[in-house]
Amino acid sequence: MAIGEQREPEMVTRRGLVVGNYCHDVLFRDGRVVGESLGGAASFVSNVFDGLSIPCNYVSKVGSDFAYSVSHPPITSPSSMTTLFHAHFFSDRDSSRHQDRILRRIHACDPISPSDLPESQFDFGLAVGVAGEILPETLERMLDICRVVFVDIQALIRVFDPLDGTVKLVELKDSGFFHLLPRIGFLKASAEEAPYIDIEEARKWCAVVVTEGKDGCRVYWKDGELQIFPFPASQIDPTGAGDSFLGGFVVGFIWGLPVPDAALLGNFFGSLTVGQIGLPKFDSRLLQRVNNELQRKIHCMGCCRTRDTAADFRMSVEHKEFQAALVEATKLLTTYNGQEDEWNSQNSPTKEIEQIVHQQNGDPQKLFPDPIYDETVQHVKAAKT
Numbered sequence: 292m293a294i295g296e297q298r299e300p301e302m303v304t305r306r307g308l309v310v311g312n313y314c315h316d317v318l319f320r321d322g323r324v325v326g327e328s329l330g331g332a333a334s335f336v337s338n339v340f341d342g343l344s345i346p347c348n349y350v351s352k353v354g355s356d357f358a359y360s361v362s363h364p365p366i367t368s369p370s371s372m373t374t375l376f377h378a379h380f381f382s383d384r385d386s387s388r389h390q391d392r393i394l395r396r397i398h399a400c401d402p403i404s405p406s407d408l409p410e411s412q413f414d415f416g417l418a419v420g421v422a423g424e425i426l427p428e429t430l431e432r433m434l435d436i437c438r439v440v441f442v443d444i445q446a447l448i449r450v451f452d453p454l455d456g457t458v459k460l461v462e463l464k465d466s467g468f469f470h471l472l473p474r475i476g477f478l479k480a481s482a483e484e485a486p487y488i489d490i491e492e493a494r495k496w497c498a499v500v501v502t503e504g505k506d507g508c509r510v511y512w513k514d515g516e517l518q519i520f521p522f523p524a525s526q527i528d529p530t531g532a533g534d535s536f537l538g539g540f541v542v543g544f545i546w547g548l549p550v551p552d553a554a555l556l557g558n559f560f561g562s563l564t565v566g567q568i569g570l571p572k573f574d575s576r577l578l579q580r581v582n583n584e585l586q587r588k589i590h591c592m593g594c595c596r597t598r599d600t601a602a603d604f605r606m607s608v609e610h611k612e613f614q615a616a617l618v619e620a621t622k623l624l625t626t627y628n629g630q631e632d633e634w635n636s637q638n639s640p641t642k643e644i645e646q647i648v649h650q651q652n653g654d655p656q657k658l659f660p661d662p663i664y665d666e667t668v669q670h671v672k673a674a675k676t
């Protein structure tokens with residue numbers, strides 16, 4: 292290498308683990324079925340990860356009635372049904388007591404036990420259960436084998452009415468998972484779930500990200516908090532917005548973005564999700580733009596940037612620019628060479644069961660250099676103590 296020539300940062304591949312069951316979702320509006328779709332946070336997360344070529348191991352269980360073809364095959368439990376949710380939405384929001392939906396678990400697939408997890412070590416893990424399938428011992432095992440674990444609180448605090456399966460929430464401290472908080476990297480909750488956490492207590496132990504629907508999200512850590520602004524969206528179905536948010540957030544994190552920038556990417560994928568029923572289809576040109584933008588950003592930040600704990604929770608100087616680039620990317624959806632109608636008809640929400648077949652996107656994406664990732668993980672851990 293010639294003197295003065297800049298060495299490209301050496302890229303490495305992160306190993307990730309996603310744990311949580313796929314499910315069947317049936318959507319009702321005012322008592323009428325309006326959509327049926329593949330669901331489960333793991334399916335929404337894999338939709339984002341596959342779109343951005345993030346390779347991962349998935350541990351998910353379904354029954355022999357599972358109706359979809361997926362790119363990351365689940366474990367089939369012959370004796371159990373696939374988890375099934377009925378989500379009831381109401382035009383008159385009073386009848387749903389101001390929740391955006393009433394959710395009922397109609398069937399529950401088998402839980403995921405520690406022995407279902409691979410024997411390997413992972414750079415990151417996502418605990419994204421939907422119906423109580425992640426047991427305390429399963430999360431504990433994930434914490435043993437993954438360097439950073441992102442947890443969706445819905446995996447921890449949901450309980451189910453024994454008569455009709457209505458989903459209710461319990462306080463995190465009564466959930467059987469509270470003692471694991473100091474080992475969790477990030478805890479993600481929706482605005483509806485946030486009251487079940489004592490945020491002041493939880494933020495001493497891990498970073499907490501509260502998603503706030505059309506208002507974006509708020510990140511809390513030991514020494515501070517920050518509101519991250521949303522992207523405009525026209526909401527058709529909120530299902531899975533939080534899951535896609537988490538997918539985008541984790542992608543940002545493993546690319547080495549500071550937490551607020553990663554949360555912005557989460558907001559971006561959350562906003563893309565609410566515009567479609569069920570699992571969203573992301574436009575490939577839009578995904579390419581996002582990948583280019585991530586490449587550009589890590590080259591700007593360089594691998595020699597100064598790192599300190601506070602910096603990981605501070606917006607990058609290019610935060611606004613990143614936001615503008617993502618807004619610009621969404622314009623691809625409306626200015627497709629004047630062929631908006633064609634695009635819209637290809638992407639319009641379907642009311643029939645879709646057979647979702649993901650394409651594996653070639654070679655795994657090479658991500659941020661290892662020393663930087665090591666530092667980020669250290670800093671997230673240091674921020675707690």
Ligand SMILES: Nc1ncnc2c1ncn2[C@@H]1O[C@H](COP(=O)(O)OP(=O)(O)OP(=O)(O)O)[C@@H](O)[C@H]1O
Nearest residue numbers: 481502503504505507530531532533534558561562
């Ligand atoms: N109407 C909206 N407009 C723009 N962005 C939205 C809208 N709704 C959701 N989002 C984005 O998606 C993220 C997650 O949404 P939300 O807070 O509704 O998650 P959630 O309740 O966990 O969803 P679910 O449980 O259905 O997966 C938000 O933080 C926001 O960035």
Ligand SMILES: O[C@H]1[C@H](O)[C@@H](O)[C@H](O)[C@@H](O)[C@H]1O
Nearest residue numbers: 316330331332376421531534
């Ligand atoms: O598919 C959805 C999705 O994963 C949501 O995040 C979850 O809240 C629902 O339980 C599930 O049916």
